[in-house]
Amino acid sequence: MLVHPWDAGLDDAEWQTWIADGHDFGQLSVNGLPGRPPMVVPTHFTCDGTHLLVHLAKPNPVWEAIEHDPNVVFTVIGDYAFIPGPWRAKPGIPPTDGVPTSYYAAVQFTCRADIVDDAEGKAELLRRQLAHFQPDGDHALVAVDQPPYGRMLSGIRGLRLEVNDVRAKFKYDDHKSVEYRATVADRLTERGQGLDVPTARQQLRRLDRIGPWKS
Template structure:
């Protein structure tokens, strides 16, 4: 993806976003395919360089990973449409001449994939995912007979690409003006976008 210098996220910010948004698109290019295999999936970022997840055995991603274990895990969210008029502050000119945009966050993790077939390793992946998302369930090993229907996947992160498109090429005054309009609209994604704007403009009211 295109990342301008003013949109680039730090590794810490990118990983924090991934931790808070543990659902993404697993992309496996394979070898010699017309298009890659793209799988929407829940996942768990265990630490800064390791991700685990599980998928059904019939999933079409497995042959692609066997062909080429280099994959991308893409996560995007916190998006909000910014009207063109919001880009023109009072006294600057015709609001109708403003250029609209969309604010959003996106992180792409370049990874090396390892397929997990061992039942105990699969059980441990499930334990980790359940511990992060649920509670009070029996140990996954209780369902070992059903393990043949799934495979585990471990992804080792080799590169982190983070883009946080929140008016980084504008000054504090213009970001504050957009933040005020987002607060007034208060639609889906607007509060998250305001949070990102505040990170980039500490002068914005909290």
């Protein structure tokens, strides 16, 4: 992932806050077996200190590849929008000569995968995930000897992804003028399609922190 200086995370707290703000679905990328392409698995995840927690169905074909090479990448993408060329046209040139781009936030975790296969280990992983996704506790007890989860544990495997490196990118034209960025945020809010509104919020948040870009 190319990260220009103006796209980079401002500090660790920025990407950590962004992840904590409901960005808990991503893609697990695994090196393929010799002669085969890489494998990509979309999945929810939770953070546990320096680890990401994932569980997948036991028949998932990704397991053999992870056992062969446990070095993986987990990517989370959000708050994205297409920015049409006329919005980015420089003063004095025809709007149709403006060059379009994409805005987005992305966090990539480089990890080493540890497979969790014992029943109690899988139960504890599920308990931690449910504490995140159903914090009200409106679910049955996750225990190896009680239904409904106890009998289902044999059908899944868990993953503890030890995070070794994090690359964060917030691509919102932060190297352009304050006036331009504020105008685009207004246009995104007015357009209101897809993730336009959260994209505008990210652009304005970065604008408030950065102000005019200084190289």
